[in-house]
Amino acid sequence: MNASRSQASEKLGMLVRRLREKNSMSRQTLSERSGLNSSHLARIEAGEGNPTLFALIQLATALEQKPEVFVSGLTAADLPKDVKTPYSEADFRRELRRREGEA
Template identity: 65%
Template sequence: MKEPRSRASEHIGDLVRDLRHQATMSRKLLAERADMDVSHLARIESGQGNPTLYVMIQLATALDIEPERFVRGLTANDLPDDIKPYSEADFRRELRRRQGPGDRR
């Protein structure tokens, strides 16, 4: 079995799996209620997924919990290593790149 993608991914996956078990729900049933593919849910539960905010809200609704429960206690240090923080300068640079040479503001 692969290592979790990050501490945050492991935390969210463990919580989803534990809550699903407490609700005596199969993975298939939770996936249906959260409107997602079973394989995607399996990746999340194993810590291999990196669920979006939308997915976490879908799962929270299906599990009848508040979405913030997924991130409670997590910090930026728990995020995957491949997610780097962006500075304001990075955003401005990207905006200029997308605007092209003729639309500098």
Template identity: 65%
Template sequence: MMRDPKSRASQRVGEVVRSLRNDATISRTKLAERADIDVRHLARIEAGEGNPTLFVLIQLATALDVKPETFVKGLTATDLPENLKPYSEADFRRELRRREGA
């Protein structure tokens, strides 16, 4: 059963992994073996359903002969799930001032 991607970030990472794997003309099973991860986990990542750790991204980058930043290039906070609201330093200071004034 195909589920919706966790976020635009997850979807983008999955698309990049799948595209690089296809460009390298290797199967999902072979990439999973090279990266030393479970093929089901790789399938979830490619579908945008997984949320790979930094370690997994480095493993995939090594197996695909690319830099790890390839997977996250161009992603911003707007690509995160709706329930995550990271603050910039300016946002944080503004929120502190608002709370102090309340």
């Protein structure tokens, strides 16, 4: 098994598995209800996948949850270490000036 992509991926995967098991649902059943491939679900549950917003909405619908349940409590600290930290106020203003210059 590969290592999880990040703490966010690991937390999401554990939540998907817990909700699936709470509903006494096999991965195959969740696959059929969500329209997602069962191997993709296995990667998500293992924390190896990085589901799109579309996939999260499909999972939420299949598990009878609100989509926001999947991101509740996650912060930038849960992202992979190689992801740039969020913009500072100065970075944001520089980016705005750059974009205004392109217009």
